Amino acid sequence: MKCSNRINGVGTSPVRKLIPYANGAISKGKKVYPLNIGQPDIKTPDLFFEAIRNYKTEVLKYVPSNGMPELINAIKDYYSGYGMEYAFEEILITCGGSEALLLTLLALADVGDQVLVVEPYYANYNTIFKALEIDVVAVSTKAEDGFHLPAKEEIEKVIKNNPKIKAILLPNPGNPTGTVYTKEEVQLISDIAKENDIYIIADEVYREFVYEGSECVSFGTMEGIEENLIIIDSISKRYSACGARIGCIISKNKDVIAQIYKLCQSRLSVPELEQVGAAALYETPDEYFKEVNEEYTKRRDTLYAEMSTMEGVVCSRPEGAFYSMVKLPVDDAEKFVIWLLSEFDINGETVMMAPGEGFYATPGAGINEVRIAYVLNVEDIKKAMNIIREGLKQYPGRTV
Ligand SMILES: Cc1ncc(COP(=O)(O)O)c(C=O)c1O
Structure with missing residues (x-):
């Protein structure tokens, strides 16, 4: 017996790939700073837990497949607050x-269709592409340019050469890059999608995580792309509620919503209690975001300041989200991370990062890069940076 070719084609997550090595280090009594995974350490607002405690029900039911009305209305109001009426x-x-993401791609793309991404891109997209037999086409961006988009002609050339492109899928603010697209870039993608009759899947789960000088321009505010646009959203990062598993799909394209709704019906329901808690989270005062962003700004600044002084390291200053894609002066970043976990420590402490190659579609790209999630407090980030700095000096495969 054999599982499907489809599932055999799915690779290991670069974020979780090296966990056995981290476990090995922990079993030897070492402390490992986890810079590999985007799990925020910020407290989930109490509103979530209070709403669930106060919710009276005797039976945990299948609730409506499209979602509980109180949550849908809360999301509707939240978008309205941004001037987007849904x-x-x-x-x-x-x-x-x-x-x-899974349901949207299932509804939009047939086997053998193509989806355009901007590399480096969120590695989990690959699992869905592979499982659905969607081919990925990538436009490349570089750390030296802050991972911003290339010129329109370059993107159009890729689209002309790949007639089966059904959608452009991009996170903004970006994971793994921390790049926040300018209004001009959002306009550029909108124009391309419209002119070429392709969907935009705008993954905006980090919308609030933008730091001074940057602004997250939602695709939902662009005019004329209502039929093209599907927004992917989630409470995971916004309210540090990853474990609640609540997200949503938003689109003015009636057909797309009707098709995806069939898939929602087939999986019956999203958990009831978590929807009750999520609806309450949308009442979170703005002060929360201000405090959280101040904290992430400090972390970002610490990471960037430390990285900038390491010889041979190329690091663009993240504008949003809580990731940075960093080029290291090493032969192979995966080997370097394994070496850090297996053979290196400072006073019994070492770090875990996600090797960069898994965030690229182009073979060999990102080989000397890592993704760092700055989800630790400033003191821990400083300690982790010191471990990387000293590790780079001693790593046998260093290139400077
Ligand atoms: C860019 C991006 N999109 C979507 C997700 C999915 O998050 P969740 O399923 O927790 O809502 C993540 C999670 O890290 C992400 O980084």
């Missing part, structure tokens, strides 16, 4: 942004 019927609640 109707109740234009919002579908999902099990996290992850299910939102």
Whole structure:
């Protein structure tokens, strides 16, 4: 017996790939700073837990497949606050942004269709592409340019050469890059999608995580792309509620929503209690975001300041989200991370990062890069940076 070729083609997550090495280090009594995974350490607002405690029910039911009305209405109001007016019927609640992505791609692309991404890109997209037999086409961006988009002609050339492109899928603010697209870039993608009749899947789960000088321009604010646009959203990062598994799909394209709704019906329901908690989270005062962003700004600044002084390291200053894609002066970043975990420590402490190659579609790209998630407090980030600095000096495969 054999599992499907489809599933055999799915690779290991670069974020979790080296966990056995981290476990090895931990079993030897070492402390490992986890810079590999985007799990925020910020407290989930109490509103979530209070709402669930106060919710009276005797039976945990299948709730409506499109989501509980109180949550849909809360999301509707939240979008309205950003000047984006969506109707109740234009919002579908999902099990996290992850299910939102899966259902959207399932509804939009046939086997052998292509989806355009901007590399480096969120590695989990690959799992869905492989599982659905969607071919990925990548436009490349570089750390030296802050991972911003290339000229319109370059993107159009890729589209002309790949007639099966059905959609452009991009996170903004970006994971793994921390790049926040300018209004001009959002306009550029919108124009391209419109002119070429392709969908935009705008993954905006980090919308609030933008630091001074940058602004997250939602694709939902662009005019004329209503039929092209599907927004992917989630409470995971916004309210540090990854474990609640609540996200949504938003679109004014009636057909797309109707098709995805069939998939929602087939999985019956998203958990009831978590939707009750999520609806309450949308009442979180703005002060929360201000405090959280101040904290992430400090972390970002610490990471960037430390990285900038390391010889041979190329690091663009992240503008949003909580990731940085960093080029290291090493032969192979995966080997370097394994070496850090297996053979290196400072006073019994070492670090875990996600090797960069898994965030690229182009073979060999990102081989000397790592993705760092700055989800630790400033003191821990400083300690982790010191371990990387000293590790780079001693690593046998260093290139400077
Ligand atoms: C860019 C991006 N999109 C979507 C997700 C999915 O998040 P969730 O399924 O927790 O909502 C993540 C999670 O890290 C992400 O980084």
